[in-house]
Amino acid sequence: TGTFGPMCSSGVFLNFGHSRPRIKMSKVWLNGVEAYAGIAAVDAYLGAAQLPENDPENKVYPGR
DSSP, rough: OOOOOOOOOOOOEEEEOOOOOOOOOOOEETTTTTEEESSSSEEEEEEETTOOOGGGGTTSOOTE
């Protein structure tokens, strides 16, 4: 069985490289979409199905 859409575990690992002075990223947003930054000092994981917090499409929950 195959799928052509993004699944909940699909995503990308990003490495931003160290700056001078060295930093540790604790919170990361890319174009308003939050990425998980608890992996390493300058690494982040962006999930393919992650939505922005203030996305108007995410305001109405159809299950109500």
